[in-house]
Amino acid sequence: MNIQKLLNDTLDNSADSYKSGHVATYIPALGKVDPTLLGITYYDLKNNLVYSAGNDCTPFAIESISKVPVLLLALEENGLKNVFQHVDEEPTGFSFNSILNMEINKRHYPMNPFVNTGAIVVNSLIPGKDSAERFDRILNFMKEICNDPDLTLNEEIYHSESQTGNMNRSLAYYMKANDMFKGDVEDILDSYFKQCSVNVTTKDLANLAALLANGGIAPWNNQRILREENATVVKSIMVTAGLYDQSGDFSSHVGVPSKSGVGGGLISAIPQKAGIGVFGPALDKEGNSVAGIKALNFLVKKLNLNIFE
Ligand code: GLN
Numbered sequence: 001m002n003i004q005k006l007l008n009d010t011l012d013n014s015a016d017s018y019k020s021g022h023v024a025t026y027i028p029a030l031g032k033v034d035p036t037l038l039g040i041t042y043y044d045l046k047n048n049l050v051y052s053a054g055n056d057c058t059p060f061a062i063e064s065i066s067k068v069p070v071l072l073l074a075l076e077e078n079g080l081k082n083v084f085q086h087v088d089e090e091p092t093g094f095s096f097n098s099i100l101n102m103e104i105n106k107r108h109y110p111m112n113p114f115v116n117t118g119a120i121v122v123n124s125l126i127p128g129k130d131s132a133e134r135f136d137r138i139l140n141f142m143k144e145i146c147n148d149p150d151l152t153l154n155e156e157i158y159h160s161e162s163q164t165g166n167m168n169r170s171l172a173y174y175m176k177a178n179d180m181f182k183g184d185v186e187d188i189l190d191s192y193f194k195q196c197s198v199n200v201t202t203k204d205l206a207n208l209a210a211l212l213a214n215g216g217i218a219p220w221n222n223q224r225i226l227r228e229e230n231a232t233v234v235k236s237i238m239v240t241a242g243l244y245d246q247s248g249d250f251s252s253h254v255g256v257p258s259k260s261g262v263g264g265g266l267i268s269a270i271p272q273k274a275g276i277g278v279f280g281p282a283l284d285k286e287g288n289s290v291a292g293i294k295a296l297n298f299l300v301k302k303l304n305l306n307i308f309e
Helices: 004-020 028-032 063-080 101-102 114-122 131-145 154-163 166-177 185-196 202-213 228-241 242-255 290-302
Strands: 039-044 049-054 259-260 267-269 276-280
Touching: 004 039, 004 049, 004 063, 028 154, 028 276, 039 101, 039 131, 039 202, 039 290, 063 114, 063 131, 063 185, 063 228, 063 259, 114 166, 114 185, 154 185, 166 185, 166 259, 202 228, 202 259, 202 267, 202 276, 228 242, 242 259, 267 290
Parallel strands: none
Antiparallel strands: 039 049, 039 276, 259 267, 267 276
16 A cells, blocks of 8 residues: 555545635634645555645644643543542543533533543642743653654744633633632633644644554654553543544444544544644534544545544
């Protein structure tokens, strides 16, 4: 199989689908991104080779895909048991910024680490005396697991997130009122907004996905970065909650552990086989990349990567 040709075909097949989506505008700086951009990187674990096509070097905001690295860091620092005392591992069936399920179910914890409530709680579990210290740790960890020492904060996106993040403030204050996390609300929100505003490329994301797919051992140097059990748990939550209220549909039709972000990124970690990073900024109504989903669907079918088959 000529994977480079297949990636080019994948992008040709998905290139027009941005027309049925829209870039996120609720964070104004994201609204400026060109919706026609499309890139993909495929990390083949079997042969330890990386293939890439399209806008694979264009930096974009990691957004909710950051919930994967920050959960991994919290797990590495605190252990599985301690982290899952503060956040559950259940799909919500609600949008990523919904508060509804917390009230209806009278929960003591957010339902999973990949909705905003859960991610804010997970951010509070990162050791550090303030937002600056927590974010420093998060950024250094992202550099390590994406194998990219040049990752930086996108200041424009960060300020835009912070200025308009009133929904996230509501979620955080609601949780604080119910004693769901320790620390100062605005300080935790600040490091949450920053974690979402790190610039990445599909190459960075394919490395992160390949590390997860490889059970926590970095395929680029054979060093263990993550405990295997942490990589396993995170992949399983990606199956049940990685694409919010579209997770069930995506799992049954595409069938690979994945995580999306409103910056237009998507990662897929296919155990022992491959890590994939995709970027297509136009989103569907659930907030997932339209072209990204189409590209993944195409590629997964061509390469028989569905983990349930
Ligand atoms: N920063 C975004 C938010 O908090 C992340 C959401 C997402 O990517 N789904 O709303």
